[in-house]
Amino acid sequence: MKNLESILRNYSLFIIVFCFFTLQLTAQESTYSNKSDFWSHVRFGGGIGLSFGNNFFSGTLAPSAIYQFNQQFALGVGLSGTYNAQKYYYKSTVLGGSIIGLFNPINEVQISAEFEENNVNINWDSRTGLANQNYWYPSLFLGVGYHTRNVTVGIRYDVLYNNKKSTYADPWMPFIRVYF
Template sequence: MANAQFAHIDATVDFWDRVRFGGGLGLSTESGFFSASVSPSAIYEFNPMFGLGVGLSGTYTNRKNFYKATVFGSSLIGLFSPIQELQLSAEFEAFLVTRNFDNPLFKNDQYWYPALFLGVGYRTQNVTVGIRCNVLYNGDKSIYANAWMPFIRVYF
């Protein structure tokens, strides 16, 4: 009976009362290198167990005397919490990557890069900490250093 109550959907709740907003900001600098990103997102919680959301992302990277890159994209995320403390996730991202090299020996390029992350995290209220794996990882084209990535997810 407790599971049925946990999954209960209250039809009297307003749509916007079920929407949670969050996202991420990123900044990385070192000598001759700069990278900044913005990634807002929103999740609709159908009930305490299931959520579905969308996100946008933009990143600018500059390595002095080597290249400049922009990455723009969107994502679709599904969240499942079989118990309150455990959150399973599946997130599909599609990014348009544009790289412009300062050295003519390297060819400028533009391509779409997909990523499908499967993740697991520990959830407490509106914060989830966990790890996810990109099952479509391609080391030659990826915008990520490797397939495995820790995450902190916060929605308000």
């Protein structure tokens, strides 16, 4: 019961933040006299990942969109889905969403903060003797990168990292971020 309360609390927080962001976008849109002006500030991007070898497969699809308020500030949302499988060991799916804020104090430097909430579902092979797992896991990434045109290359750190539950191997992660 305690685990269910924790899941509902995390899920409720995500829904509240998402609704707040949606209301902010709606408020921003209503201030424009021309709808096409709103969409001229929206940029789309995301990530694709593929890894395989020695009876292992991993695939990720993570689309995202940001609203560019001005040259310095942007705010956006993203979705992500990952499937992993190690033959005779486990299969897992990780589904989630994120909210990201971007700040460019100067054109070449981008500072980011991203909150991500993922549902992790791990199905262990019966030969391992491990119980299947399903849980929610939050991440809060703070990052910095070199920005040029629509590409940013940098590093980010998960301040909520837990090596026993995280979906990532390390709290430090390099990234390449592209928005069109």
